[in-house]
Amino acid sequence: MSDLIVQKFGGSSLSTPGRIRQVARRVLDTRAAGTDLVVVVSAMGKTTNKLISLAERVCARPPDRELDMLVATGEQASCALMAMAIQDLGGQAVSFTGGQVGIVTEGPHTRARVRSVDAGRIRDALQDGKIVIVAGFQGMTDAAEITTLGRGGSDISAVALAAALGATVCEKLTDEDGIYTANPKMVPQARRLDRLSYEEMLELASLGAKILHPRAVEMAMRYGVRLHVRSSFTPAEGTWILKEDPTMEQIAVCGVTYDVSEARVSVLDLPDRPGVAAKIFSTLAQAEINVDVIVLNRTRGGLTDLSFTLPRGDLESGLRLLRDLAGREGYGEVVHDPDIAKLSIVGAGMRSHPGVAARMFEALAEAGINITLISTSEIKVSCVIPERDLAK
Ligand code: ASP
Ligand code: MG
Numbered sequence: 001m002s003d004l005i006v007q008k009f010g011g012s013s014l015s016t017p018g019r020i021r022q023v024a025r026r027v028l029d030t031r032a033a034g035t036d037l038v039v040v041v042s043a044m045g046k047t048t049n050k051l052i053s054l055a056e057r058v059c060a061r062p063p064d065r066e067l068d069m070l071v072a073t074g075e076q077a078s079c080a081l082m083a084m085a086i087q088d089l090g091g092q093a094v095s096f097t098g099g100q101v102g103i104v105t106e107g108p109h110t111r112a113r114v115r116s117v118d119a120g121r122i123r124d125a126l127q128d129g130k131i132v133i134v135a136g137f138q139g140m141t142d143a144a145e146i147t148t149l150g151r152g153g154s155d156i157s158a159v160a161l162a163a164a165l166g167a168t169v170c171e172k173l174t175d176e177d178g179i180y181t182a183n184p185k186m187v188p189q190a191r192r193l194d195r196l197s198y199e200e201m202l203e204l205a206s207l208g209a210k211i212l213h214p215r216a217v218e219m220a221m222r223y224g225v226r227l228h229v230r231s232s233f234t235p236a237e238g239t240w241i242l243k244e245d246p247t248m249e250q251i252a253v254c255g256v257t258y259d260v261s262e263a264r265v266s267v268l269d270l271p272d273r274p275g276v277a278a279k280i281f282s283t284l285a286q287a288e289i290n291v292d293v294i295v296l297n298r299t300r301g302g303l304t305d306l307s308f309t310l311p312r313g314d315l316e317s318g319l320r321l322l323r324d325l326a327g328r329e330g331y332g333e334v335v336h337d338p339d340i341a342k343l344s345i346v347g348a349g350m351r352s353h354p355g356v357a358a359r360m361f362e363a364l365a366e367a368g369i370n371i372t373l374i375s376t377s378e379i380k381v382s383c384v385i386p387e388r389d390l391a392k
Helices: 017-032 048-059 064-088 121-128 153-166 198-206 213-222 276-286 312-329 356-366
Strands: 004-011 036-041 094-098 103-106 113-117 131-135 138-140 146-147 168-172 195-197 227-231 241-242 255-259 260-272 290-295 301-311 333-336 340-346 373-377 381-387
Touching: 004 017, 017 036, 017 064, 017 131, 036 064, 036 121, 036 153, 048 064, 064 094, 064 131, 064 138, 064 146, 094 121, 103 153, 113 255, 121 131, 121 153, 131 153, 153 213, 153 276, 195 198, 198 213, 198 241, 198 255, 227 340, 241 312, 260 276, 260 312, 260 340, 276 301, 276 312, 290 373, 301 312, 301 373, 312 333, 356 381
Parallel strands: 004 036, 004 168, 036 131, 094 131, 103 138, 168 227, 195 241
Antiparallel strands: 103 113, 138 146, 227 241, 255 340, 260 301, 260 333, 290 301, 340 381, 373 381
16 A cells, blocks of 8 residues: 555635646645545635625524535535546546545534544545545534534544544645744744644644644544645645654743633632632533633632633623623622733743743733733643733
8 A cells, every 4th residue: 555645725725726726736746756645625715704604694693504504515616626627637536525435523513523434435536546635624424414623624624534544644735834933924033843742733723823723633643643734835844743752852932822812801709619610610611602711819808809711702692691690699790801812832841941931921021011811731831911912
């Protein structure tokens, strides 16, 4: 059996017919090197956004099942177009939907999870000498319902296929030529990284770096799929994401990232007794609101404050639930600030380099930036700061 590569192309690399042909040429170049190839594609350009706003114009609250039926067409179109472009350039290719190649999902519509992949159909097509093009972002339930995996979910499709097929590598080809120590648009001296561990990439992705879907990184880590993020325009190597290598000297901080999609909420004057935090967070969990960076203050005179962040999109409904609860339970005021940024540093070397957090706080102090919440894990430090100070 020859080597197998899974290549994933995002929507911006496929935004026009010309770009689709350019990607098709790139795919044929890879194929010419003698490897088997499975190509996972996103919808062209901003297609998914356009389909969602179309749905919102025919109906106030589109039902999730029909939304999945609709948005899955974006990837179905781009995989067919890619197969046509490759054939036109003299290659052999065949396109499939997620359901056709046995990507079985479970869980709710619009955010389904991959349960299993039955790769038989892909193997047969590869055996016939074809390049296999698969529609990303989608799967099918046991009941033959079309589902999608959540925004940006084509990364997850690619890693799931790479794991199921035992691919040598899962490549993500994008407009950027790899992963940088910071967003190069904001930090001109940012450097491209040659390699990162799964743990570091997972933290970076979860803390706001948009380059890989966190669930894709998680799955790659679980199944040992080697990831390579590289440019779709040049053949140069990009950034490899691999298992942590204990023989390597670890750098303390591999990257700085940020997230401006959250808001800060504080519930003041809580009684200092067991069960209060449980009540607050189970109320939010029941409404499927995810919270992050949680800080419980020290008690003064029997009362305590609880602060945390939640997605800005959930702020309004979260505040309503919390104010109801506070009224019923006799808690104090619920205050909030939507204009915050979560700034994070990530690095596996933090485990062995003391003082990294202190240096981050010093840097923020020197810039006159006020920190309102801090949270840490073994390999990351996150600070909540005013959004207006982010660029600084
Ligand atoms: N087209 C989908 C989205 O825009 C999936 C993807 O691009 O990965 O979210
Ligand atoms: Mg997209």
